[in-house]
Amino acid sequence: MNYHKPVILVCGKTGAGKSSLIRAVTPSGTVPEDAVGEGKPITQGLVFYKTENAVFVDSEGMVLGQTVSEYQQFLVAEIVSKTGSETDGKISQVWYCLDGAGMRLQAADKEILSFFGDDALLVVTKSELLNKKQFAELHNEIKKTIPMNRVVMTSSATQMGLERLMELTISHVATHLPNDQQSRFKEELHKAYAERFAEWQKVCDKKADEYILWAAARAAALTIIPIPLTDAIPLSLNEFYLYTKVFAVYGHLDWKNVLMSLGYTSMATFIGRFIVIRIVTTTVPIPFLKSGVASSMTFMTGNLLKHVARSMKKPTKEELKNTVKSAKKDWEEKKKLLAQIPAEAPQ
Secondary structure, three states: OOOOOOEEEEEEEOOOOHHHHHHHHOOOOOOOHHHOOOOOOOOOOEEEEEOOOOEEEEEOOEOOOOOHHHHHHHHHHHHHHHHHHHOOOOOOEEEEEEEOOOOOOOHHHHHHHHHHHHHEEEEEEOHHHOOHHHHHHHHHHHOOOOOHHHEEEOOOOOOOOHHHHHHHHHHHHHOOOOHHHHHHHHHHHHHHOHHHHHHHHHHHHHHHHHHHHHHHHHHHHHOOOOOOOOOHHHHHHHHHHHHHHHHHHOOOOOHHHHHHHHOHHHHHHHHHHHHHHHHHHHHOOOHHHHHHHHHHHHHHHHHHHHHHHHHOOOOOHHHHHHHHHHHHHHHHHHHHHHHHOOOOOOO
16 A cells, blocks of 8 residues: 555444454454454453554453543553554544444443544444344434444444445545545555455345345235225335335445435435335225235335445436346346245344
8 A cells, every 4th residue: 555554443342342343344364263252351452453454453342330531541541552653653543333232322432432523433233133123222322422424333243334334434534634645545445345345245235135025025915905005004114124124234224314315316206106106006906916016116116225225326317227127127036936935024
């Protein structure tokens, strides 16, 4: 690299999955197996993991009984005394890890996030373990504390959200560079992580497809009973579940925030048609017509949402057209599998 390597401080409470997260985003062998404690305190002080493109600083976790002030003083003292000798620069980005396996955002977490300010990302680890209730509660707590564009849902085990975590980090670190160096820096880092990004995206796409197919099967089942309007609420809940899960796969806690931030007016025509067809099919008591349209439209919508959540860019008309075209072709093959989809939603 032609620039100082970005230095990423990974901190949070003991057992939050800090070492596992670093291990998931670095080359094999960077973080030894015995450095991962599976919820037990292993890391002492600061441990530096240097890769070709970045330096990851694994910090000792905040333990029960330790005050926020004490933990902050510990981090500052360690950073001041060790970062200068171990790296060529200051801390570029902070990943504050919150254990998604039942942990809530507490006053201590909010204090530390406030302490680091805009340099901190709130990284929810083990997000695959969150149930519906926990997901909703966490969403309500976090949105009052930190902007959603600085929150990333991740899973070291399933590799979900890792691409977005690195994308946000690269973008943030670039802002600290002179304007004439930012583009080059991003280009170099994206090139360095190209293979990992492709790998992570493939994993996320596969998981998103599971949710989309299940939601399509669920929509078909909900509309098989020929009673007008009785399926409107269940269908809406089914789609809400689909939106939440697809966006979470790619690291987003709030799908509404993503769509609004992209200014998704280019999707208006498609969504409008979707609503019209949904109203028609919920008022016309023709079960096979209803279930066929409901499931296919849910499948199409899911694929469009996947495209938006994956790219984090406002889709062009051509991209939307190609996505719908591809989804239609895929639907012809996938709809044969609907009868084999289990009733229980995928986790």
